Amino acid sequence: MNGYYSREQFTNRRLELTRLESAYEATLDGKPARIAFLGLRRIGKSILFDRFVESKRTAGRKGLAIVDFERAVSNPETFSQVYVGTIAGQIIGGAKRRPRDFLRLENALSTELGESKAFREVAGRILTELRKADHDQALLYELALGFPQELAEELGEAIMLFIDEFQYLMNLRRYKGIGDPRRLLKATLERQNMVGYVIAGSEITILEDALQSHASPLFGMFARERLGPFDKVDSLELIGKLAPGLGARAAGKICDYSGGNPFYITAIAQKTAGLIKEEGFDEEDGVDHAFLEEVLADWGRIxxxxxxxxxxxxxxxxxxxxxxxxxxxxxxxxxxxxxxxxxxxxxxxxxxxxxxxxxxxxxxxxxxxxxxxxxxxxxxxxxxxxxxxxxxxxxxPTRADVWMSLDQHREALKALSDELGTAKESVLREVLGLFDGQLIAGELLGAGEDIVLPKFDKVEPFIDENGEELEAVGQGKHIWACELKWRRSTAGETEVRRLLERARKIRAERAWLISKAGFTREALALMRKESVLHSNGDQLREIEKVVRRET
Ligand SMILES: Nc1ncnc2c1ncn2[C@@H]1O[C@H](COP(=O)(O)OP(=O)(O)O)[C@@H](O)[C@H]1O
Ligand SMILES: [Mg+2]
CATH class of the missing domain: 1.10.10.10 (Winged helix-like DNA-binding domain superfamily/Winged helix DNA-binding domain)
Structure with a gap:
């Protein structure tokens, strides 16, 4: 058993891949993409980029490149070389070369990259500047940012750039003459008609702020997408690839421990498979031990x-x-x-x-x-x-130390798996996506009459300029604003008011509040008065069965 990601493991992310596909088509058509994927660490942003770029390369497309700003952004001297070298290396050099062949422009010029005029010119200007004792750091930055468009023009074909961990760009702020690095980027984006930009970042609050605060030069330039955890179906599919043949109960347990986080799923499922095979555990015990070892032992990946x-x-x-x-x-x-x-x-x-x-x-x-x-x-x-x-x-600790603690941990583990569960927001969005004219009994939605579910063209979380969020908004001929509370206490009037306010802002005709534990009496009264649809956890499950045709 090896503990690493391999491309056959790739699971789910159908919506995101479709989104990337249309952004790519648009980029080739002269309407370059500007999308940001926000998702916590290890949720699968880099894997998503890898998957998309790899599939295009396999299909013979060349104009795609991934740059990781966590590694590329140090100072302007290094950034300019790494940025240009990495992009040129992937697009001109192709996959057979190692990236480090191109990180120093001096060396890269004597490889096949030197055959590109755009590369020769930009690399030449950067190197000339670098050789000056008192070089201009802002100019280095500017030359680097301008490169992709020049390369695209030379190739006669648009380029799609994937910038990972974009928020590290702000590190360049410290350098002379650059000021806010987003300013020049904005100017560059406005000028470049042949380069699509897809960015991602793990520090979602910081990235959100960098893109969307009113003071940000990039305000409103990027369409934002959230990358969330897997739902149960996708979690089980991934588990099936990592621990083939694992029974349904044990697999369900891995779902509960991982909360739909693909990295946690991978770590626990791979370890489980190993323990069952090598240590002879039965399946469910195997999952518990695998979980403890991954989380508590200092050699565990979690x-x-x-x-x-x-x-x-x-x-x-x-x-x-x-x-x-x-x-x-x-x-x-x-x-x-x-x-x-x-x-x-x-x-x-x-x-x-x-x-x-x-x-x-x-x-x-x-x-x-x-x-x-x-x-x-x-x-x-x-x-x-x-x-x-x-x-x-x-x-x-030894393995035995970790395992011995299982008994002490049983209760905590049970509570933890309840809390983690499968990410409910993703279940909610999926359910909304399956709406298609089904008739739902009024009481499941807290309504006086039965309700015909509208079909939505898209379902997405919604974040307004103040960072206020709605967990799911269904859009199409009808707009529904939905909010979900998955905790032990009942939802009160405040939650209802907040939903109503946000629903009005986006002119939703329906607001739907879901609360696992139900609602306070005041909340119920207010929802009836304002015609807010509402369901508790069990009712949501019933609706889910209808739209998934499980009944
Ligand atoms: N779609 C996916 N299919 C299978 N495994 C995934 C997927 N997304 C993430 N993973 C697992 O989670 C790990 C972390 O993913 P990664 O893309 O590096 O996260 P991020 O870039 O968001 O920090 C991967 O190495 C892989 O094991
Ligand atoms: Mg990453």
């Missing part, structure tokens, strides 16, 4: 990832030591705490604590709903809580 989140990604945040300390404290408490409660535990002032908590939201570690802060990823919370109070971590 452990590694959580460690990275905590130690590396947060190093760039303000006051990272204090942030980590707060997270530790919060991991050992129940979900959802106010700044004041956390401040008391941490022995800090509420104001300082609040600022730290907001910084943690900016890095997508926490999320805030009204005045309550909670972890975005329950699995990360679980990891953190066990880092201090779990097994004795002072020495490297």
């Amino acid at each position: 452990f590694d990832f959580c460690y990275y989140l905590m130690e590396i990604s947060l190093d760039r945040a303000r006051g990272s030591g204090n942030l980590k300390a707060l997270l530790q404290l919060m991991a050992e408490e129940n979900q959802g705490m106010t700044a004041t409660e956390i401040a008391r535990l941490a022995h800090k002032t509420p104001q300082a604590t609040r600022n730290y908590l907001l910084e943690l939201c900016r890095f997508d570690i926490l999320e805030r709903e009204r005045d309550l802060f909670s972890f975005r990823d329950p699995l990360f919370k679980y990891w953190l809580a066990n880092l201090r109070t779990g097994i004795a971590w002072s020495t490297t």
